[in-house]
Amino acid sequence: IFSGPISFLKSAPQLQFLPEPTVPEIAFAGRSNVGKSSLINALTGRNGLARTSNTPGRTQELNFFDIGDPLIFRICDMPGYGFAKAPPKVVQKWRYLINDYLRGRQVLKRTFVLIDSRHGIKNTDEDVLEMLDKAAVSYRIVMTKADKVKTAALEATKAKVLAEAKKHPAAHPDLIVTSSEKKQGIDELRMAVLDAVQI
Ligand code: GDP
Numbered sequence: 001i002f003s004g005p006i007s008f009l010k011s012a013p014q015l016q017f018l019p020e021p022t023v024p025e026i027a028f029a030g031r032s033n034v035g036k037s038s039l040i041n042a043l044t045g046r047n048g049l050a051r052t053s054n055t056p057g058r059t060q061e062l063n064f065f066d067i068g069d070p071l072i073f074r075i076c077d078m079p080g081y082g083f084a085k086a087p088p089k090v091v092q093k094w095r096y097l098i099n100d101y102l103r104g105r106q107v108l109k110r111t112f113v114l115i116d117s118r119h120g121i122k123n124t125d126e127d128v129l130e131m132l133d134k135a136a137v138s139y140r141i142v143m144t145k146a147d148k149v150k151t152a153a154l155e156a157t158k159a160k161v162l163a164e165a166k167k168h169p170a171a172h173p174d175l176i177v178t179s180s181e182k183k184q185g186i187d188e189l190r191m192a193v194l195d196a197v198q199i
Contacts (some may be wrong), residue, residue: 005069011061021107024073024197030114032080035144038180073197082124102135110196111139117146120157133170140172147179
């Protein structure tokens with residue numbers, strides 16, 4: 001599937017611009033700079049498919065990618081969150097957009113929440129996990145940039161994140177450790193994506 005056709009479909013700055021809910025969807029969420037674009041590019045094997053969240057104009061939009069032709073499923077790249085400098089208005093707009101998307105999207109099968117291996121779960125991540133719990137959207141935590149930390153530190157962060165995930169009803173009890181740089185955990189992530197859309 002990942003070696004077949006994959007393309008950028010559209011950006012949706014508001015819910016009225018969402019694509020027709022005709023196929024299953026999975027979503028990727030994470031703090032700005034967590035490595036979300038890099039991971040989507042590694043997952044799909046296409047460099048430059050997902051552009052970094054620093055790209056002007058794309059920061060507050062849901063970006064959709066079509067997998068397969070004929071279409072099999074879609075990936076939704078959610079806008080990054082946790083920008084230190086984001087004005088409150090921007091944060092509020094983000095919350096409304098994400099909440100409405102999560103609550104109303106029947107075709108959304110699972111969200112992958114990306115957590116930086118160096119930082120673990122931050123307060124803004126915690127907010128998102130709670131939004132997902134409330135919307136009853138199942139999610140799975142994916143650790144990114146694993147190559148940036150030593151094994152012992154990674155194990156400690158993993159244990160903390162796992163313990164935290166257990167407190168959240170909609171969280172998958174296990175996590176996936178990845179490095180886009182070293183192509184670590186990418187096959188496991190692919191399996192988890194296909195499992196989520198039941199292919
Ligand atoms: P986004 O803002 O979440 O989309 O993050 P990006 O994918 O743009 O990545 C942010 C920065 O982290 C970039 O400089 C990437 O090169 C770097 N990065 C992303 N993934 C990895 C990784 O697995 N390992 C390392 N060492 N750096 C990474």
